[in-house]
Amino acid sequence: MATAREGAVGAPPPAAHAIPPRGAPSRHATLWRRLGRSWQVRIGGGIVGVLLLTVAMAPFLAVADPTQPNILARFAGPSQGHPFGTDNLGRDTFSQIVYGSRISLSIGLISVGIAAGFGITLGLLAGFYRRFDNPIMRAIDVLLAFPGLLLAIAIVGALGPSLQNAMIAVGIASIPGFVRIVRSAVLRVRSNEYVDAARAVGVRDARLLMRYVLPNVSSEIIVTATLGMASAILFAAALSFLGLGAQPPTPEWGAMVLVARSYLDIAPYQAFFPIAAIFVTILGFNFLGDGLRDALDPRLYR
Amino acid sequence: MASYIAGRLVQAAPVLLGVSVLVFLILHLTPGNPALAMAGPDAPPSVVRDIERTLGLDQPLYVQYGRYVARMARGDFGRSIRSREPVLGRLLDTLPVTLGLATVGVVWTTLVSVPMGILAAYRRNSLLDLSTIFAVLAGNAMPVFAIGLILLWVFAIQLRWFPLTGYESLRSLEGWRHIALPAITVSSGVIPLLTRLTRSSMLEVLHQDYVRSARAKGVRETAVIVRHAFRNALLPVITIIGLQFGGLLTGAFITETIFSLPGMGRLVVQAILGRDFPIVQGGVLLFAVTFVVTNILVDVGYAAADPRIRYG
Numbered sequence: 004m005a006t007a008r009e010g011a012v013g014a015p016p017p018a019a020h021a022i023p024p025r026g027a028p029s030r031h032a033t034l035w036r037r038l039g040r041s042w043q044v045r046i047g048g049g050i051v052g053v054l055l056l057t058v059a060m061a062p063f064l065a066v067a068d069p070t071q072p073n074i075l076a077r078f079a080g081p082s083q084g085h086p087f088g089t090d091n092l093g094r095d096t097f098s099q100i101v102y103g104s105r106i107s108l109s110i111g112l113i114s115v116g117i118a119a120g121f122g123i124t125l126g127l128l129a130g131f132y133r134r135f136d137n138p139i140m141r142a143i144d145v146l147l148a149f150p151g152l153l154l155a156i157a158i159v160g161a162l163g164p165s166l167q168n169a170m171i172a173v174g175i176a177s178i179p180g181f182v183r184i185v186r187s188a189v190l191r192v193r194s195n196e197y198v199d200a201a202r203a204v205g206v207r208d209a210r211l212l213m214r215y216v217l218p219n220v221s222s223e224i225i226v227t228a229t230l231g232m233a234s235a236i237l238f239a240a241a242l243s244f245l246g247l248g249a250q251p252p253t254p255e256w257g258a259m260v261l262v263a264r265s266y267l268d269i270a271p272y273q274a275f276f277p278i279a280a281i282f283v284t285i286l287g288f289n290f291l292g293d294g295l296r297d298a299l300d301p302r303l304y305r
Numbered sequence: 306m307a308s309y310i311a312g313r314l315v316q317a318a319p320v321l322l323g324v325s326v327l328v329f330l331i332l333h334l335t336p337g338n339p340a341l342a343m344a345g346p347d348a349p350p351s352v353v354r355d356i357e358r359t360l361g362l363d364q365p366l367y368v369q370y371g372r373y374v375a376r377m378a379r380g381d382f383g384r385s386i387r388s389r390e391p392v393l394g395r396l397l398d399t400l401p402v403t404l405g406l407a408t409v410g411v412v413w414t415t416l417v418s419v420p421m422g423i424l425a426a427y428r429r430n431s432l433l434d435l436s437t438i439f440a441v442l443a444g445n446a447m448p449v450f451a452i453g454l455i456l457l458w459v460f461a462i463q464l465r466w467f468p469l470t471g472y473e474s475l476r477s478l479e480g481w482r483h484i485a486l487p488a489i490t491v492s493s494g495v496i497p498l499l500t501r502l503t504r505s506s507m508l509e510v511l512h513q514d515y516v517r518s519a520r521a522k523g524v525r526e527t528a529v530i531v532r533h534a535f536r537n538a539l540l541p542v543i544t545i546i547g548l549q550f551g552g553l554l555t556g557a558f559i560t561e562t563i564f565s566l567p568g569m570g571r572l573v574v575q576a577i578l579g580r581d582f583p584i585v586q587g588g589v590l591l592f593a594v595t596f597v598v599t600n601i602l603v604d605v606g607y608a609a610a611d612p613r614i615r616y617g
Contacts, residue, residue, distance in 0.1 A: 145323030148597050150551035152558060153589065160577040160585040161331040237448055244450045245562055245574050257450070264454060264563070268462050278451040285446035 034298065043294030050287025057104040065098035070252040078270045087276045090259070091266055096273065099254035100280050106255045107236050107284060110170055114235035115228050117174025122181020123224060127212055129182065130189025140186070143179045151176065155238055159247045166239075166255065169248035173238045177231055184227050188220035195219075222299035226292055233288035240281050256281050309608050313601050324593045325377065329370050332586045377590070383583035385576075392587040395572065400591070402568035405475055406560065407553040409488040414495050414553075415546055422503025422542075423535060426511060437500060444497035449556055453490035453563040460486060470565035487564045491556040495549040502545050506538040513537070540611055547603030551596040 038044045057064060066084070073093035081088045087096035129139040146154060158172035192198065193216060201215050240257030242248035244264075249255030251262065256277040263273035340356040341348075357363050361372055376383070382392035425437035461469045473480035510516065511534055519533045520526075557570035565571070569588055576584035 141319065142323070144320050145327055148320050148324050148593050149589075150555045150596050152555045153592050153596075156555075156558060156573065156577070157328065157331050157585075157589040160573070160582075160589065163580075164577065233446070240448055241450060241559055244448075245558060246578055247574065257448075260450060260454065267454065267458050271458050271462075274451075274454050274458075278448070278454070281448055281451065282443075282446050285448075286442070289442070289446055 037298040038294070041294040041298055043290040044298060045294075047287050047290030047292070047294055050283060051291055054104055054108065054284055054287065057101055058108050061101050061105055065095075065101045067095035067098045069094060069098040069102045069254045071095075078266070078273075081272065088270070088272055090262060090270075090273055094252070096259075096276055099259060100256070100276055103254045103256045103259065103277065103280065104284075106166070106249065106253065107240075107281075110166075110173070110239040110255075111232040111235045111288075113170045114174040114177060114239065115231045117171065118177035118181050118231060118235075119224065119228055121175075122178045123185050123217075125178070126182045126185025127189055127216065130186040131193060131208075131212060131216065136186075139182065143182050146176075146179045149176075152238060152241060155242060156245075156247065159242060164242075164247040164250070166243070166249040166253060169239050169242045172242070173235050176238070177235060180231065181224075181227055184223050185220055188223040189216055192216050192219045222295075226296045226299065229288055229295055230292035233285045233292065236281070236288070237285055306609070310605055313604055317597055317601055321594065321597060324597070325374060325590065326370065328586055328590045328593070329373055331589075332582055333366065333369065382587035382590075385584050386581045387579055392583045395584065396569060396587050396591055399567055399569040399572045402472060402566055403554065403557045403561070403570055404595075406484065406487055406491055406557055406566065406568060407550055409475075409484055410491040410495070410553045410556070411546060411550055413488050414492040414499055414549065417492070418496050418499035419503050419542065422500045423507050423530065423538075425500070426504045426507035427530060429508065434504075437504065441497040441501050444493065447493070449490060449494045450559045450563060452493040453486075453560055456486045456490055457563065472566045472568075483564075487560045487566055490563065491553050491560040494556050495552050499542070499545055499549065503538070503542050506541050507534060510534045510538040540607070543610065544603060544607055547599065547606065550599045550603075554592060554595060 066086070071094060073089070076085070076089050076093040077091060079085050079089040079093070085095050085097065087100060089095055090099070125139050125143075128135040130136070149157065154176040155169070155172040158175055159168050162168040162171065198211065198215055201211055206215070239248055240255070240260075243255045243257030244261045246261060249258045251258060259277040260274050260281075263270065263277070266273055340353050340360060340362055344353045344356055354363075361369055364372075380393055382396070384391055385395060388395075421437055425434040428434055457469070460466050467486050468479075468483055471483055473483050475481060475484060513534075516529060516534050519529045524533070555570070557568055558574055559570075560566070561568040561571035562574055569591065573585055573588035573592075576582075576588065
């Protein structure tokens with residue numbers, strides 16, 4: 004029965020763009036071509052692709068157990084057996100970096116998941132219902148009174164230093180960004196006629212939000228989430244570097260830099276490799292996010 | 306002007322109230338009992354209960370919050386669990402180091418970003434512009450702690466131009482040698498942002514009619530850039546410089562840790578590692594209040610510079 008009703012209303016339009024003329028490539032084909040043309044998407048996508056491969060193939064790529072100390076091979080320079088050398092306990096740096104990719108990706112996904120879950124819900128509510136707007140946005144103002152890392156540090160200060168708590172802290176600290184972007188996108192979308200039309204035929208609010216509003220703010224969410232991955236990994240690495248995140252022997256990149264910091268004079272390459280891994284990963288997500296924003300920006304279609 | 310400042314203060318009041326509630330809640334809903342932490346794991350339950358009563362931890366949460374605000378208002382931030390010193394005194398001892406670091410950082414950021422942004426915009430698509438864009442992208446992806454360690458390695462360990470760590474008063478030349486690397490480090494997170502903003506702000510202004518008029522009537526090119534274009538591009542730049550003061554304050558956590566500066570950031574980090582909650586609580590609150598106050602000052606300065614804000 005529900006399908007008949009839907010047919011009468013017409014499925015929610017994918018977005019508020021003009022219908023392309025007959026014979027023109029479909030919207031998706033256009034989008035993919037635009038994405039493929041963007042050098043940022045290509046480079047960023049390539050880097051993120053390599054990261055995902057590393058995550059999937061970690062056991063095959065690693066040359067040693069990343070947490071296995073070997074007192075006889077401390078501070079070995081880069082060599083065939085240890086491509087990136089070994090650390091103060093003789094652990095293989097290359098394998099630590101490889102396994103660290105899994106940790107960094109989980110940090111990104113979990114933190115962004117927390118931020119997106121709360122952020123999208125609150126943003127939808129604030130943008131859609133006037134009565135929720137003021138209280139939600141005032142609460143967000145309070146969160147924004149804590150510049151970036153400070154809120155994460157305060158939360159870790161309360162929960163105690165650990166990788167899990169760092170993810171939670173970074174996730175909570177990233178909520179305001181999501182709320183603001185989703186809210187402003189909803190404010191733009193909800194004045195569209197198809198929202199009024201759906202409401203006029205009696206579509207309930209929950210369904211209206213999920214089927215009509217949310218899909219039309221999805222490009223903003225995708226861009227925010229991609230850029231959010233970069234900042235989440237960066238924040239979590241910073242927390243670990245301060246000793247407030249991942250604890251040894253977890254091969255987290257920021258925690259690896261913390262260890263290397265004590266031996267900077269004798270083994271500087273120990274700091275170089277994890278820093279390079281963080282740098283390239285952040286660069287990849289930033290490029291991908293910026294490229295997606297340019298490709299998804301509806302203003303450029305018209 | 307006075308009414309604008311008053312209005313801005315009124316707006317800030319609920320935010321500050323919210324901040325105090327949040328800081329209070331964050332540290333009171335924590336797993337682990339501070340009284341137990343103070344008494345030690347082997348203390349008999351009666352001792353723990355005594356400490357709870359002394360600290361007021363047996364009271365309902367809203368009573369505790371009320372007392373907490375009342376104590377804060379009197380400047381009583383409690384005592385450090387570790388050293389038993391008053392928290393406020395410890396924090397105020399370290400605050401000048403952090404503020405000094407952030408101030409030198411703001412000046413350095415401005416000195417680097419503003420000329421770089423102006424030149425990049427003026428010579429758009431030149432090699433200089435492209436390398437600026439590249440530097441901005443790279444700077445955005447580089448963690449502050451990585452920059453700090455690289456500077457430390459190159460300039461303190463290899464070249465030995467600057468001391469490794471430590472802090473001296475800025476009244477001496479030695480103090481400036483000590484603050485140089487930390488200031489560059491702390492500003493590295495902000496320079497890309499400000500450069501990009503200056504560049505785009507200048508690009509907008511350079512195409513305005515009054516710039517063309519100035520050139521047409523024969524004003525020297527430097528004067529066109531500095532007096533006609535830059536002065537108008539300056540307003541958004543000032544706002545960001547001010548707002549980034551907060552970013553620099555939090556950059557202090559990492560920078561002070563790397564360079565062992567006795568500032569508030571390092572104090573709070575060490576307090577977290579040592580589970581010294583009163584210091585964490587006071588430090589986070591002081592950081593947030595400093596940030597809110599700076600934002601107000603920026604807004605007021607902005608309104609003083611641009612009458613459109615006051616009456617708009």
